[in-house]
Amino acid sequence: MKYIILFLFVFSSVFNMVQGQANRPAENVVITSSRNKTRVSTNDNGELLINVSKKDARKFKANGSVRYSDFGARGDSKTDDIDAIAAAHAFANQHGLSVKADEGATYYIGGKDRTAVIQTDTDFGSADFIIDDTDVENRSAHVFLVSSNLQPFDLEGLSSLKRNQDKIDVSLPGPCLITVTNSQVRRYIRFGPNQNDGAPQTDIFIVDKEGNVDMDAPIIWDFDQITGITARPIDGTTLTITGGRFTTIANRAESRYTYYSRGLAIRRSNVIVDGLKHYVTGEGDHGAPYGGFINIRDCANVTVRNTILTGRKTYRTIGSAGVEVSMGSYDISLSRALNVTFENCSQTNDINDRTYWGIMGSNYCKNLVLDNCSFSRFDAHMGVANATIRNSILGHQGINAIGTGTFTLENSTIYAWHIVNLRSDYGSTWEGEFIIRNCVFVPSGYGSSTANLIGGSNSGQHDFGYTCYMPERIIIENLHIDDSDHPADYKGPAIFSNFNSKMTDDSYLEKFPYVITREVILRNVTTSSGRTLRISDNPFMFRDVKLIQKNQY
Numbered sequence: 001m002k003y004i005i006l007f008l009f010v011f012s013s014v015f016n017m018v019q020g021q022a023n024r025p026a027e028n029v030v031i032t033s034s035r036n037k038t039r040v041s042t043n044d045n046g047e048l049l050i051n052v053s054k055k056d057a058r059k060f061k062a063n064g065s066v067r068y069s070d071f072g073a074r075g076d077s078k079t080d081d082i083d084a085i086a087a088a089h090a091f092a093n094q095h096g097l098s099v100k101a102d103e104g105a106t107y108y109i110g111g112k113d114r115t116a117v118i119q120t121d122t123d124f125g126s127a128d129f130i131i132d133d134t135d136v137e138n139r140s141a142h143v144f145l146v147s148s149n150l151q152p153f154d155l156e157g158l159s160s161l162k163r164n165q166d167k168i169d170v171s172l173p174g175p176c177l178i179t180v181t182n183s184q185v186r187r188y189i190r191f192g193p194n195q196n197d198g199a200p201q202t203d204i205f206i207v208d209k210e211g212n213v214d215m216d217a218p219i220i221w222d223f224d225q226i227t228g229i230t231a232r233p234i235d236g237t238t239l240t241i242t243g244g245r246f247t248t249i250a251n252r253a254e255s256r257y258t259y260y261s262r263g264l265a266i267r268r269s270n271v272i273v274d275g276l277k278h279y280v281t282g283e284g285d286h287g288a289p290y291g292g293f294i295n296i297r298d299c300a301n302v303t304v305r306n307t308i309l310t311g312r313k314t315y316r317t318i319g320s321a322g323v324e325v326s327m328g329s330y331d332i333s334l335s336r337a338l339n340v341t342f343e344n345c346s347q348t349n350d351i352n353d354r355t356y357w358g359i360m361g362s363n364y365c366k367n368l369v370l371d372n373c374s375f376s377r378f379d380a381h382m383g384v385a386n387a388t389i390r391n392s393i394l395g396h397q398g399i400n401a402i403g404t405g406t407f408t409l410e411n412s413t414i415y416a417w418h419i420v421n422l423r424s425d426y427g428s429t430w431e432g433e434f435i436i437r438n439c440v441f442v443p444s445g446y447g448s449s450t451a452n453l454i455g456g457s458n459s460g461q462h463d464f465g466y467t468c469y470m471p472e473r474i475i476i477e478n479l480h481i482d483d484s485d486h487p488a489d490y491k492g493p494a495i496f497s498n499f500n501s502k503m504t505d506d507s508y509l510e511k512f513p514y515v516i517t518r519e520v521i522l523r524n525v526t527t528s529s530g531r532t533l534r535i536s537d538n539p540f541m542f543r544d545v546k547l548i549q550k551n552q553y
């Protein structure tokens with residue numbers, strides 16, 4: 001009797017919005033094929049033992065696919081099916097088969113430390129998945145991990161890089177996503193209640209096999225030295241995940257920054273997620289936050305479309321500065337990802353319900369797009385290079401961003417304090433330009449006597465690890481400000497909020513000078529109140545801004 005034994009060691013990582021965590025083995029699987037019946041079990045070490053009968057193996061290969069029930073999944077909403085689900089994917093990965101959920105099934109997934117690794121097309125179809133987080137062995141373990149069978153590797157021979165460098169002197173097996181760090185330089189030194197000492201300088205970019213950099217996502221930092229550089233080969237085919245209705249029974253842990261993963265992690269380039277639905281139940285008066293049901297990291301060219309997600313309840317804890325803070329909790333998390341698009345996506349709860357945190361957070365990303373989406377928030381923590389929001393509606397947390405390049409907002413409605421808020425905890429910096437076209441802004445300033453288009457603050461006294469900029473140029477075309485619901489002392493809308501209330505004359509000295517916008521171009525900006533758009537409540541700070549108006553209001 002001949003046995004074919006394959007050991008699969010697949011690694012996963014979790015995107016923690018506050019701090020990174022080391023990779024850990026997600027699966028340790030042994031697959032055998034014998035005359036015995038198909039069976040899935042575990043040993044004392046937690047290894048998943050899969051035996052597939054030769055008859056079944058021939059049938060699965062002939063069909064070109066496997067189902068979860070082929071590996072013993074009950075789909076009865078009570079039996080924990082995670083081992084069977086993981087086994088189906090492991091066998092499919094070995095033989096290049098697609099995976100299909102069983103129609104009408106409801107798969108229960110308990111708290112076992114088991115991750116189903118997806119490397120082939122998967123159709124969750126009309127099946128339901130109940131993910132019970134009330135008793136979890138490993139909160140950092142994703143339920144599903146979309147991974148590549150192409151292994152990352154360290155690059156040798158590069159000692160430095162320059163901003164906007166268009167070629168690196170390497171030869172690669174094919175297109176790769178490059179991640180580079182300089183641990184001797186700290187960036188994003190956070191200010192405020194969640195203050196920290198920053199993070200090592202990090203950049204991501206794509207190169208072809210000759211080392212040519214994709215200049216649609218250029219290198220944004222100078223690297224005088226490189227302490228780490230990794231190449232991740234980009235798969236040449238697209239992996240597609242469709243359907244599925246997932247319901248998370250929320251954790252009941254203490255409200256601390258102990259992020260739960262427990263969702264769908266994508267660590268492979270060229271992936272489409274289409275038609276997924278995610279719901280949340282069981283949230284009480286306390287709980288630990290989530291790092292994203294859809295968690296996209298270290299990859300490029302990912303599209304999520306026709307998908308419904310859920311905002312998480314906001315809980316409070318004590319931040320690093322020793323004061324109480326609201327904890328960010330996310331259904332979408334992005335980190336070190338390029339060319340990610342959300343199309344025709346929405347959330348189950350009211351985008352203006354302030355009891356729920358904003359649905360999205362991101363770090364170190366480039367070329368993010370929201371198209372025809374209805375979300376409570378767009379957010380870039382530690383920078384985004386180029387972002388586009390179009391045909392969309394943003395709710396109570398609005399657009400929060402810092403970064404570089406071009407931020408384009410068009411054909412959208414924003415319900416928030418500002419059209420765009422430049423995050424003050426990272427210096428309210430955007431090195432580039434804003435383009436705002438054909439939009440409606442509905443200020444929600446809690447009875448504030450003013451409404452500001454561009455929000456943020458920077459005292460010039462904190463070192464964020466970089467020079468902070470306001471957008472060099474802001475173009476605003478065909479904007480309507482719906483300020484009809486305003487208090488009696490309403491002053492009318494302003495382009496800029498009061499970024500530094502202490503800077504009222506030339507006597508104020510900045511230790512770290514903040515570079516102010518050079519020009520603002522206005523075309524057809526109207527208000528419901530009839531009030532005129534002003535420069536700011538702090539005209540001194542913006543005295544040198546060139547204001548170009550193409551019409552009367």
